[in-house]
Amino acid sequence: MTSTTTPETLNGERIEELQQIAGDHLFMHAVQTNDWRGHLKIYVKGDGVWVETVNGDRYLDAMAGLWYKSAGYGRKEIADAVYAQTMAIDSPPAGGSTLPQIELAGKVAELYPDHGARSFFVSGGSEAVETAVKMAKKYSQLNGKGGAFKVISRRYSYHGGTAMAVSLGRNPAADPMGPEMPGALHVTNWNSYRLPFAGDPVDVAIKCANEFEEVIVHQGPETVAAMIAEPISAAYGIQVPPAEYWQRLREIADKYDVVLIADEVITGFGRTGEWFGPMNWGVQPDVTAVAKAITSGYAPLGAAIATKKIADAFVGGPNETFKHLITFGGHPVASAAALANLKIFEREDLVGNSRRMGNYLYEKLLELFSHKMVGDVRGGLGLLAAVELVSDRANKTPFPADTGLAKQLPKMLFDRNIVSFRAGDVISICPPLSINSDEIDFIVDAIDGALDELEAELGI
Ligand SMILES: Cc1ncc(COP(=O)(O)O)c(C=O)c1O
Structure with a gap:
């Protein structure tokens, strides 16, 4: 049935009907139906x-929607770009690309601190995280660490709703789902208000970062593929670390040849006052997961952005191919929305x-x-x-x-x-x-x- 309801045709009776339909048939995400039924x-x-x-x-x-409406609501030029791309070609035959997808990859590389970056486009944040982790595992294999499958993350983080991302997040707000992803290891998260250890905040931040090193050494560096963290953890209550924290993460990742993933699903594209969060501290992660603000939510899109060093490992023969596929990843209509959105970011x-x-x-x-x-x-x-x-x-x-x-x-x-x-x-x-x-x-x-x-x- 096509909806004939527009804001102009709504009346009290229709609104009640909509409340009834929602109450009976709609799953709202992560909220109890009884908390909104009848007054959604x-x-x-x-x-x-x-x-x-x-x-x-x-x-x-x-709240900018759910941490994403960065360009604000009602941007006609994004709507126009979506319409134009839909009418030109909404999605291409497999194996090819489209103008907005290519232009977006170029634009992301231009904005990203490593201009040689390569983007793997997906449909949202959870997929961006999953892609980043798979990329890190495959990179480790190609880089001589064939047995590396472990991933270290921080307790109380949020990395998404899909199975692997939930394992990484270890968030008490999530439903327990049985055994976690094998190799998901967790360390103390940074908390500026309730310091997890006694001492000067910078020393404590370095101590928290050093837990990554302890786990790597204990597990064996050859078994660890990646470490992942949000530059500012929103799930843990907007925890802004001192510069030394991410700088220390970078040193540890380099020392043990572990891929450093920044989960920038919230912080990417300007939220922290820089295009990307770790730029505030002069740090370049190996892979960055983004979503949300890349389109300001006008269309679903995410990406795992790999530095040139990581991306180049995937250029070679069949063995080097990243065998990872998301049907609507980087959908051209969403890519067109992203390009129009980022144009607004730059202009304004x-x-x-x-x-x-x-x-x-x-x-x-x-x-x-x-x-x-x-x-x-x-x-x-x-x-x-x-x-x-x-x-x-x-x-x-x-x-x-x-x-x-x-x-x-x-x-x-x-x-x-x-x-x-x-x-x-x-x-x-x-x-x-x-x-x-x-x-x-x-x-x-x-x-x-x-x-x-x-x-x-x-x-x-
Ligand atoms: C830091 C972080 N990572 C990943 C995700 C998952 O993104 P999505 O809900 O688009 O799958 C979120 C969602 O809020 C997030 O905040």
Whole structure:
């Protein structure tokens, strides 16, 4: 059945029907049906940093969709590029490529610090991670480490929803799925607020990085193919490491000939105020997984970007071929969306805006320390920030789980016209990179008001 529903033809009765259909037939991702049944937010329009629901309510999207709407909503030139490519040729016969796919590979190499980079395009972030890991394993084989299959990642990271990515993430928020991928090994994650070891933060960060080395040495370097980390872990609450952390990861990877993978599904394409996160620290990973902001979510696309050194290992004979295939990886229509999106990034200097507005956001958020329940404010590296709430600031004591912050806060923020469903003990803030200072004020004022309300409710 073709949908005849447009925002203009909606009325109260049709909205109720849609709620009913959704309630009966739609799996929303990673949320409990009973939590939204009958009152699902149905979005019908977007413009800049604003979105509008079927009921006509307008909200500022402080999460950029799910960490991706970097160019903001309603970009006609992206829609035009999608239309033009669909009418020209939407997807080619296997074995060939298309204009936007090739041009996008060139553009990514131009923006990436290693201009000799080669991109393997996929459909999203989980596939980008899986591709990066498979590439690292095959590279290790080609590079004389035939038995290397182990991959080291950090506890509480998030690397995606597919089976291997879940093994790497070891995230307690995910459903247990039985045995993990053999060879998935985990080390302590960096946490700037609750340092995992006592000591000076830089020393602790280096100690955390050194755990990768300990595991490599213990397991045998010849068995370890890759180490993977996010430059800033969003899943772990927007954890910005000191420069020395990634610099040390690079040294360890070089010392033991292990492929260093940066999971930049969130941080890639400007989120940290640089095109790519590790550029902030002068570090070049071997493979970078990206998705989300490469198209600002206008179409699904991801990539594993390999440096020339890694990519060149795959140029040779049949044995060197990377036997990895994703049917819609790098779909030409999505590639056309990505190109149009990145053109906007360059024209409007969204990466520079991310840096400038990121600093502004961070400074404004620091004012929230006037609330006793604000334990920590993290950010300062682009438009990725967080406010962590605690019941006791001196002891950094989290609120008991039954306080229900993860249910209350998003609602309190919705009441103030802010979408921020990643709000609970940690309120994550990740707006479109096109945001201005007035809009940032609007977000921070809303959080301020929500904290006032919460404090009144909790009697703090
Ligand atoms: C760091 C990171 N890696 C990988 C993924 C998986 O991406 P996708 O949901 O597009 O498969 C995500 C998704 O949020 C992510 O945050």
